Amino acid sequence: MHQGxxxxxxxxxxxxxxxxxxxxxxxxxxxxxRTFRAEWVGHADAIDPAALVPFFQDxxxxxxxxxxxxxxxxxxxxxxxxEHLDSIFSLILDRIAALCECKQIMNEWDRxxxxxxxx
Numbered sequence: 001m002h003q004g005x006x007x008x009x010x011x012x013x014x015x016x017x018x019x020x021x022x023x024x025x026x027x028x029x030x031x032x033x034r035t036f037r038a039e040w041v042g043h044a045d046a047i048d049p050a051a052l053v054p055f056f057q058d059x060x061x062x063x064x065x066x067x068x069x070x071x072x073x074x075x076x077x078x079x080x081x082x083e084h085l086d087s088i089f090s091l092i093l094d095r096i097a098a099l100c101e102c103k104q105i106m107n108e109w110d111r112x113x114x115x116x117x118x119x
Contacts, residue, residue: 013059014095
């Protein structure tokens with residue numbers, strides 16, 4: 001029987017949506033925009049989903065980070081109201097710092113016996 005553990009131990013990563021020939025749907029910004037807007041139709045909050053374009057997602061999170069019509073960065077969480085972020089650079093640096101911390105922890109575990117802390 002498998003036991004769970006911290007989510008970051010299994011699949012840390014960042015997804016940036018873009019465009020390109022033969023790009024898979026899970027990275028295609030046009031596909032992600034259509035899917036995102038269909039998911040959010042009818043949600044009553046301050047930002048119309050038709051005004052947002054998702055461009056970023058933490059691989060462990062269903063929430064998306066979007067650009068709005070004014071080119072501002074908006075965090076769109078499923079369990080909270082939309083939030084305007086200071087900048088895309090601070091968002092990315094925060095996520096990269098978290099990934100580096102996770103990598104350091106995993107490297108430390110690789111040097112220890114095969115016992116995981118949640119078993």
